[in-house]
Amino acid sequence: MSRSNGSSSVGQLTAHGRWKSRAKPLGSRDARIDHDPNTQTIAGSPSTDWLTNMSASQALQPVPLWNNDPSKKTAVEQLNHGASVKQEPFEEHPLTDDYCTSGPLFKSMDMDDVPADQGKVKDADVDMNDLLVGQGMVKGTERSPKGRDEEAKTTTDRPLLTRYPPMWAENRQEVCETFDWFRSYQGGVYFTKEIVKGYLLGGFGAKRDKFLHDGRLIISHGGGKAESVHSEKGRSVMKEAGNQQSDDKSVRALLKNFREGRPLALVIDDKYPLFPFSLASKNVTYAVLGFYMIVHAWAEYENAKAEGGRIVKYKFAFQWCEGQGAPWWFPPTREKGLDSSNGDIDTKPPEKSEEVDLAVESTSDFVPFHCNACGEKSPYVYKEGPVCLMPSCPMFWRVQKTSEYLPEELTYHKEFLLLHKPCYLPLGYETLRPPPVTERPDGITTSEAFTRGFHCTKCGRMSCRSEWSHWKCNNPGCGNSYRVPSKIHRANEFCFQQISSKFIYDWIDSKCKAIRKPLRNFTIGTTGIGQVLTIELPRNRGFLHHILSNSIKAKEEVSQLFKEYQEAANDGSLVFRRWPMRMHKCRGSLLTNYFSHNAGVPYNYVGGSENTVPWAKAPAAVLHARELIQRRIREALGKEIQFNEVLSAAYMERQKMAFHTDDEKGLGSVVAGLSLGSPAFMHFRMRKGQNDEKGIAISFILRHGDILVMDGAGVQKYYE
DNA sequence: CTGGCCAAGCCACGTCCGTT
DNA sequence: AACGGACGTGGCTTGGCCAG
Incomplete structure (x- = not known):
């Protein structure tokens, strides 16, 4: 599946619970909690003195x-x-x-x-x-x-x-x-x-x-x-x-x-x-x-x-x-x-x-070669002959007298290697430096500008934004860092945000043969009412349960959890990082396009054991998220599941997680995600090698507090 | 042992289609 | 007609896996 932030200028935070067999936890990667964009929170670690030697005002x-x-x-x-x-x-x-x-x-x-x-x-x-x-x-x-x-x-x-x-x-x-x-x-x-x-x-x-x-x-x-x-x-x-x-x-x-x-x-x-x-x-x-x-x-x-x-x-x-x-x-x-x-x-x-020795600065204009055949001008580049350098010309690359091609070995014409007249920068090209990211009146620190990298004024190193709470110079000897103060936002601050979509809860491609079952009510606690939408995948591949969070009671609880996550991120007890991907095709390391934190069994795909804290050291917000997901699944689906891993992912504006599967070895058959904050899309498509239709098969809009449960190993086997 | 294939993420770009 | 968003495709990269 892939997940993307629906709204603009928002940050998101997601936590996923997954169930893995106790035996060998290998990574898994789904389930997350998305939270609102605008409210984004930033995890900061006040204990680290990233403002050392650099006040905020200076940095701006x-x-x-x-x-x-x-x-x-x-x-x-x-x-x-x-x-x-x-x-x-x-x-x-x-x-x-x-x-x-x-x-x-x-x-x-x-x-x-x-x-x-x-x-x-x-x-x-x-x-x-x-x-x-x-x-x-x-x-x-x-x-x-x-x-x-x-x-x-x-x-x-x-x-x-x-x-x-x-x-x-x-x-x-x-x-x-x-x-x-x-x-x-x-x-x-x-x-x-x-x-x-x-x-x-x-x-x-x-x-x-x-x-x-x-x-x-x-x-x-x-x-x-x-x-x-x-x-x-x-x-x-x-x-x-x-x-x-x-x-x-x-x-x-x-x-x-x-x-x-x-x-x-x-x-x-x-x-x-x-x-x-x-x-x-x-x-x-x-x-x-x-x-x-x-x-x-x-x-x-x-x-x-x-x-x-x-x-x-x-x-x-x-x-x-x-x-x-x-x-x-x-x-x-x-x-x-x-x-x-x-x-x-x-x-x-x-x-x-x-050639450098021979070259003396010159301000004279370079005299071009005029081609008799096509009438175009070409620079006189090589000593071996002025030739026409227009590919469309029949005399292209041919010496005029002999019509022979230029030889393999060529020497530059002396004058060609002189410096041209000075080139002055036009207006608008004042600096190569990236513009500084400044504090915003609304306290939002998750807009797209905050996802950009950091150019260190001390050592010149360019660094990716690898931590949610602040920028850090990646040069090991430098230690420079920079933070823009952020605010804690309430989930209802994002209520006004709409994502353009033709569907309310989900969309199913008719060709994929999945069946949407009728909306069912269930009881939250003793008095609350919740709703769940189930989609049955074809050929016994499993179920997708969309547990809505549209009752007041459910909203209250997830909003509290959302706040906990933001506070933990701000006080440094929960560190969101972008982790290097194991498999990619770019030179050097390549970080994921989202920030994450993993608790329970390690998630090998991103970060591995480095990215994982045991339950005993897991932030309270993570434990709370796990407990909430398990309880809600019990109430909505009647299933008793103990998740052995919670991957929390935080998204800033335009950040997303690409298509992937949660089929790491050791993962169980149930993977669930809780979304917090701004609305987000989650898409499913057939994995490669399947003969089914290409393109997105099923899409969901996940709103604040919604839980999506992928139920059955077939979901991971056939979809991504 | 070797060569072919695949991966995840991103950008550029073409096409389609809806809006101005 | 022009514009722009949504969507799909192609290309790029490099290490690891697997078939031959």
């Missing part, structure tokens, strides 16, 4: 990393010009625009500049020193993908970074959840509506990729990977070699950025072979370089296994945008031409390539 200050206001020099610029290389403990700096870049990020840019008495650091400083990447060299050959060209090999022995990048992350989810300019979990080009916002330079380099002028000019093959095999109607089809890449959506978007002069953010990962420093030493997997402009875009023929032997690939030249200081990865001494003065070999970048 916008802190641009790359300041493009020319009247304000960035820290980098100041350093570059020899001003303000103060080495005060960064904790004492006011949190100004300059703080971020002149603080720890660049503190040990030049280790020789650090006064001797700085060796005696305060405790707090020790952490920050830990943040600095150690010096030394790293053998990078093992990281070089096969087929890398010669230039890549020259960078295999790369010095370590001497400081953390202003924005970096250990895994891709952290980048995508924190950095608005790159939200693509898979592709290397992030674009929306044909506008590219971010471009990832990764391990799949191409011949003649370049990293020049200290990274102010970068040449990379365009979006799209090597050969591409497309599947059409179940068959694998090799796409026609001709204009494969120009049809690529990401290439089209990149070309549009080029035409319209839109900047984009460049991101590198640790497999990018041309970056002159090694990111690997301190778990820097991804680092944001900064804003770049596409200054050249052209097509090339590339040899391929595909029929015809050649495919069209697009190449792009990116140039550093002015107004964001100098690139962060070079010591300021280098900018001043003093790079030899400190004699510190470890901080020196590798030898320049021949």
Whole structure:
């Protein structure tokens, strides 16, 4: 089944009780209590001092990393010009625009500049020193993908970074959840509506990729990977070699950025072979370089296994945008031409390539090549000949005199590798930093903004929101955290929220052959009346019981429970976390899209035993939830069930749990979920391999206090 | 031992359909 | 006609499982 929050700007909290055999508890994953969106509560742990070194008001200050206001020099610029290389403990700096870049990020840019008495650091400083990447060299050959060209090999022995990048992350989810300019979990080009916002330079380099002028000019093959095999109607089809890449959506978007002069953010990962420093030493997997402009875009023929032997690939030249200081990865001494003065070999970048030496900054316009055949202009890229670089032209990639294709080995035309005229950032591109999340007058801390990641102003690390109560920097040596105060909300605050739906309680696809039985009344306690709707699944696969919580007595009790959950989350006795998934396809760890807490037997699928507390240590709210679910099932269904696990899940706005089954080994045949807070949908569909209709078979709206019981092993066996 | 297949979550995008 | 939400599909990724 899958569950999603029905309303917007709400958070939810869910707890599920499941029954597992005593023998071997393996994970299970259903049953939850959803609670209201707006009321969301946040579990906080006041005992942890996440506000250390950072007051709430400070934390709310916008802190641009790359300041493009020319009247304000960035820290980098100041350093570059020899001003303000103060080495005060960064904790004492006011949190100004300059703080971020002149603080720890660049503190040990030049280790020789650090006064001797700085060796005696305060405790707090020790952490920050830990943040600095150690010096030394790293053998990078093992990281070089096969087929890398010669230039890549020259960078295999790369010095370590001497400081953390202003924005970096250990895994891709952290980048995508924190950095608005790159939200693509898979592709290397992030674009929306044909506008590219971010471009990832990764391990799949191409011949003649370049990293020049200290990274102010970068040449990379365009979006799209090597050969591409497309599947059409179940068959694998090799796409026609001709204009494969120009049809690529990401290439089209990149070309549009080029035409319209839109900047984009460049991101590198640790497999990018041309970056002159090694990111690997301190778990820097991804680092944001900064804003770049596409200054050249052209097509090339590339040899391929595909029929015809050649495919069209697009190449792009990116140039550093002015107004964001100098690139962060070079010591300021280098900018001043003093790079030899400190004699510190470890901080020196590798030898320049021949082409870099030849390249002198130029402000002249690049003279294009005019094609006689098609009349279009192309840049004069390679020494071996000016050629037409329009794939539609019959003279594409052919030398004009001989009509021969360009040779395999090519050398860049000298002038082509010069820096273009300076590229200035347009308005609206002031900062790459994510906007700060601010306190809301209604005390809601579960809106979508609160699900986004955290960019640490101390060490630059981007972190996912992994705990319900606050943000925490994932850098082990940093310890920075940030919390926005939240309120406890009552369930009836969410009553006004409606979810758009064509059904009131449930919906059954006629093709799935399930039978809805008549509404039945039952007795709650001695006087209360409850109602239950039962759906009988076909072929004896089991039952789905929807126990409604529409009597006053039932509502009172679940509202009290809802409050208990929020209080426990706030006082830290119940910690909701997002746990890494065991099975996923993204690089690095991938956290679930909801927060959870497990009690009883371990839930292996998410978190495993780490995510599980024994009953003796379970928060009272969890025990109460378990007791309530068991009692209500007894009253409504006449079944006596002892659940041996309660998984409590908390959802913020738009968070949800994907389709899954609760068929872990050791799980019993009954899994029940209690929803608290805002309404939520729960969907069931046939599992793969079943011959039944695809698509959602049965849906429920679960409102505050509703309990859904999945009764029978067949439910888990055939549905998800 | 190897190669093929599958997984969960997310985004981009196409289509359908209802509303403006 | 234009817009936008709902829904479905495809693609991406990488380690583990399983059949050959």
